[in-house]
Amino acid sequence: MSKKVIFATGNAGKLEEIKMILSDLDIELLSMKEAGIEVDIVEDGTSFEENAMIKAKTIMELTGEITLADDSGLEVDYLNKEPGIYSARYMGENTPYNIKNKSIIDRLEGVEGQDRSARFVCVIAAVFPDGRAFTTRATIEGLIGYEEKGDNGFGYDPIVYIPEYNATTAQLTAQIKNTISHRGKALEQMKEILKKNYN
Numbered sequence: 001m002s003k004k005v006i007f008a009t010g011n012a013g014k015l016e017e018i019k020m021i022l023s024d025l026d027i028e029l030l031s032m033k034e035a036g037i038e039v040d041i042v043e044d045g046t047s048f049e050e051n052a053m054i055k056a057k058t059i060m061e062l063t064g065e066i067t068l069a070d071d072s073g074l075e076v077d078y079l080n081k082e083p084g085i086y087s088a089r090y091m092g093e094n095t096p097y098n099i100k101n102k103s104i105i106d107r108l109e110g111v112e113g114q115d116r117s118a119r120f121v122c123v124i125a126a127v128f129p130d131g132r133a134f135t136t137r138a139t140i141e142g143l144i145g146y147e148e149k150g151d152n153g154f155g156y157d158p159i160v161y162i163p164e165y166n167a168t169t170a171q172l173t174a175q176i177k178n179t180i181s182h183r184g185k186a187l188e189q190m191k192e193i194l195k196k197n198y199n
Helices: 012-021 048-063 097-107 174-180 182-197
Strands: 003-007 027-031 066-076 117-127 133-144 160-162
Touching: 003 048, 012 027, 012 066, 012 174, 012 182, 048 066, 048 117, 048 133, 066 182, 117 182, 133 182, 174 182
Parallel strands: 003 027, 003 066
Antiparallel strands: 066 117, 117 133, 133 160
């Protein structure tokens, strides 16, 4: 019988991405909604690791099931790594991403080349009912573009340009994105941890 694993997210796009990447594991992956959980989690950590762990621990304690959670965001070096852990709440939670993206581009006016360096960071946390806890971290390095391009992604994807692919992360196919993305790489690492620990 496949193991039940809850992924602490309400983001349907993200869950689809995660199900694709973990599809070869013998698990039944449920969102919080599918598991019947409605809870507001206060993410008051000071790092991606702390916030991912807060989410995973909270849901595991409520359900008694293995729980995964991710915390991810965009770090722009020129802006002292802003918006960082506040990526989702940057300029207010309900601000549309095209406004957030324009603000970042505007703040980099006159900044050229490598000085526009940025990265997506993703940390995945796993908490087991017996208290064992693990985190994995991965990044995808890029540059902040001069305008939004592409509509395959969400969030900050249209402004993060990946030189090797001559494309923003919103212009990549889902297949390529899942192979090279911060979330894809962090999940691949987590997959190995799950294989070793849930038998």
